[in-house]
Amino acid sequence: MSLLNLVVSLLVIGFPRGFAALLWSSTGWFDGAFATRWLPAMGLALMPYSLLWFSAVHNILGGAWGGFQTAVMAMAVLADISCWAWLGESRD
Secondary structure: OOHHHHHHHHHHHHOHHHHHHHHHHHOOOOOOOOOOOHHHHHHHHHOHHHHHHHHHHHHHOOOOOOHHHHHHHHHHHHHHHHHHHHHHOOOO
16 A cells, blocks of 8 residues: 555545545546535535545446445445534533
């Protein structure tokens, strides 16, 4: 694994919204995966890990959904939901 792959992976894990916004503003990464522009915007705001994984499956794996892709999507959804659940906890 090259150093660049490691750095990009850490950026995606640590700052998914920032990385997705960078991809959206500087490339056409989300153009083929979504029919409209509002779906990636919603994903960027609400579920960035799921947005990035869905678009990665579309762009890198040709949109082929198998068991592995579905399992990683489930983990991405759980990561997104856990971020929202953490924000909703009361701070006494």
